[in-house]
Amino acid sequence: MAIKQAIVAQALPLIKAGMVVGFGGGTTVGELVRQAANHVNDITVVTPSPTTRQLATVLGYTVISPAYCDRIDIAFDGCDQLDHHGNALKSGGGIHTAEKIIASLADEYWLLTVKDRLVDQFDPQTPLVLEVLPTAFALVMQTVSDLGGQATVRTAANRDGFTLSDQGNLLIDCHFPTYEHLSALNQELVATAGVVETSYFDRLVTNAILGDADHQQVTTLF
Template sequence: MSSPVESAKKLAAYRAVDENFPENAKVIGIGSGSTVIYVAERIGQLKNKDSFTCIPTGFQSKQLIIDNGLKLGAIEQFPDIDIAFDGADEVDPQLNLIKGGGACLFQEKLVAAAAKKFIVVADYRKESKKLGESWRQGVPIEIVPNSYAKVTQALYALGAKKVDLRQGGKAKAGPVITDNNNFLLDADFGEIEDPEKLHVQIKLLVGVVDTGLFTQMASKAYFGEESGEVTLWKV
């Protein structure tokens, strides 16, 4: 391991799998992110790995499933998932999450919503007293491409301090395109007092596919700490 944090991420991921993986699981959701790499690694070590199918939340998690010799399926085939593991960009004590920094938020939410149990695995930098406190890039919002001007206007009316159409950077001239061929807006609302209310307000806007606010979805969050230890938050 290259650092105590990396060791802790691995410990957190392994513990999350060991403590929560259902005995007779048939369908498992696997997300993306630097800590979920170790979740896939641990699941790939299970002796019964041929007895269940893994559902990805995007391209990266599809590769994790394949690389660890796991059986790959699609949510269209398996809409009922026994348990899903995923990372997060920020987590508050009520286990509200901001997700979508990696641009997979809709598929991540679809898999989490389909799962009987949803477990978050992350590192200590994702722990927060309130959403928007440490994750300052804004709430990721997936939108239909031609709605970006109208939705941007509406987000400012809802109290956003800044709204950015996420760009591809050096890799691409123009906006990021999601796995669903949509655009992403990042809307900074500062510290969010009521994540569920804000999610509903944004979701109701015409053109919005979904938001990176995940509320009342996760049951546990495992964090790899800077000290090399693991912290568990649960509701």
């Protein structure tokens, strides 16, 4: 059994009939969405991911917008990095604001990832991503520089121009020499006018299912 399927097999029993379930993006979560359709289809799905929303709709789930949902029983997502305290960086997809809304609504927020992404300290090669109002562009770029970082506006690979969030905001990738004080750095950036959200998930994770491909083992973080 591939490690992705093993992770999904451990996550499946957490989903019960009648639940409101949040599903994020990524291939592992997508596999969980598919398998859950065979396990228990009587759930309501909330998702920040257009790809996951389309898949869930095709599979026959009831899908509702987070805008009209005030509570989620359990949510599943992936991550780029995860520390031993349950903090996470989710920088790749550019939908971290919507993902944080799902995480904040959820009674339980589980990450599904490989054990290689569990770190003692976050690797600064993974950017801290900011969703930023276009009018705050210059302010945010200067603030990142003042905090010792380098900021780059994310551009689209298949069109001329910037990559925009679903809300029409800029995505700015920030690299810092170290993430030793990431929580404090994150607070500084969140407090900057025009920053909608960052890709650092501070104390939002309930638990994580970690797959070890080398040993074909699956464990939980806590």
